[in-house]
Amino acid sequence: MSKISTITIGRGRRRGRALEMVTSLDPNRQVPRPLAIYVHIPFCIQKCGYCDFNAYLYREAAARAYVSALRQEIVRAAERSWAGYGVPSVYFGGGTPSTLAPADLIGLLQLLRDGFPVQAEAEITVEVDPGTIELAGLEALRAGGVNRLSVGVQAFDDTLLQRLDRRHTAAEARRVLAWARRAGFMDVNLDLMFGLPGQTLAAWDASLSEAIAFAPAHVSVYGLSIEPRTPFYRRQQRGQLIVPDDEVQAAMFERAEQLLTAAGYVHYEISNYALPGWRSRHNQHYWRHGDYLGFGAGAHAYFQGRRWENERLPPRYMRAIAERGEAVGSLEAIDPVRRVHEGLMLGLRLREGIDLATFAATYGVALETAYAKPIAELAQGGYVQLMGGRLCLSARGRLVADAVLGQLVAAEDV
Numbered sequence: 001m002s003k004i005s006t007i008t009i010g011r012g013r014r015r016g017r018a019l020e021m022v023t024s025l026d027p028n029r030q031v032p033r034p035l036a037i038y039v040h041i042p043f044c045i046q047k048c049g050y051c052d053f054n055a056y057l058y059r060e061a062a063a064r065a066y067v068s069a070l071r072q073e074i075v076r077a078a079e080r081s082w083a084g085y086g087v088p089s090v091y092f093g094g095g096t097p098s099t100l101a102p103a104d105l106i107g108l109l110q111l112l113r114d115g116f117p118v119q120a121e122a123e124i125t126v127e128v129d130p131g132t133i134e135l136a137g138l139e140a141l142r143a144g145g146v147n148r149l150s151v152g153v154q155a156f157d158d159t160l161l162q163r164l165d166r167r168h169t170a171a172e173a174r175r176v177l178a179w180a181r182r183a184g185f186m187d188v189n190l191d192l193m194f195g196l197p198g199q200t201l202a203a204w205d206a207s208l209s210e211a212i213a214f215a216p217a218h219v220s221v222y223g224l225s226i227e228p229r230t231p232f233y234r235r236q237q238r239g240q241l242i243v244p245d246d247e248v249q250a251a252m253f254e255r256a257e258q259l260l261t262a263a264g265y266v267h268y269e270i271s272n273y274a275l276p277g278w279r280s281r282h283n284q285h286y287w288r289h290g291d292y293l294g295f296g297a298g299a300h301a302y303f304q305g306r307r308w309e310n311e312r313l314p315p316r317y318m319r320a321i322a323e324r325g326e327a328v329g330s331l332e333a334i335d336p337v338r339r340v341h342e343g344l345m346l347g348l349r350l351r352e353g354i355d356l357a358t359f360a361a362t363y364g365v366a367l368e369t370a371y372a373k374p375i376a377e378l379a380q381g382g383y384v385q386l387m388g389g390r391l392c393l394s395a396r397g398r399l400v401a402d403a404v405l406g407q408l409v410a411a412e413d414v
């Protein structure tokens, strides 16, 4: 559902028993090494026309079998020693995790608590879609230890929601946000999308204003991206889908920043805003290149310099779990150059950018020297800023972040 659930960089290459290759930490470490956990629920009540996530139509029997496989995968992974680690965040993403019964999600969370050192104050997020959960379900999640919701609102506009093939209405979105409050959730993220077919600047303003009126702790703002192999892509190729042009989309991005920052939100990552003290710990862990495990179909993990991805299709994932207890479909070691590139690309997504001294200590590379030429070119164009020992994207650079990051890591003199 959300673009920030997992970080995907590059392609996997070979299969292996990923967790058998990892080394244990000193169990007496003073400070536990942070290890985030992602759990993928690949079911939705509809397939949206723009969606290229690993998501499939919900079927009760398939979902039951899938939860059983997930439980096996978690129990198996928990067999090795996790002493020395601390889990600061668990994220149930999808798909639409709220298609599962709250008891199933809480049961999975309990298994994680039993098998991994999930910290008492850990951030526990569940993505929910309006129309897939009632007040009682939200109360059950809260009572079961979930302390953060990410609500896929996308727009407070039924016409736009229908154009996206979303099943929910704006009224259902308003209701689930109100229920989240009543259920005791303080930490609520609200997802919004811009650049939608037929969306005007005025319509975008209206959705932003209504989002702000709910005063969620966190707002994620994504531009619609038309991906190959989606119905939207085919419609666009046939000339049947027109989205706002680049200029309007840039104005929408800037409008989000104006309205949200005026309302007290901090634009702390390209697509993310939070009230002070409410940044997403889970996603910051990704952007800081932290280790994480992923459970479920197509889930990614990044751990001890290796990245792996589970079998993507749920039937293949479940078969692999039944046969061998884990479902790694591809695995690769991240070489030092790639590691630097990843650290650079992830770190620059954050508003505060990269602390050059910390980067050099972590990756063994002085960016200001090794990347001097592309940094100078991008700074001259007004896309990055190098000052106070930090490298950051400028406001202009944030508008075209992917291109700027691509130019940096493609530089030949590195």
Ligand code: SF4
Pocket: 001, 002, 043, 044, 046, 047, 048, 051, 052, 053, 055, 094, 095, 096, 129
């Ligand atoms: S709700 Fe729509 S966009 Fe989100 S994962 Fe499901 S099909 Fe994809």
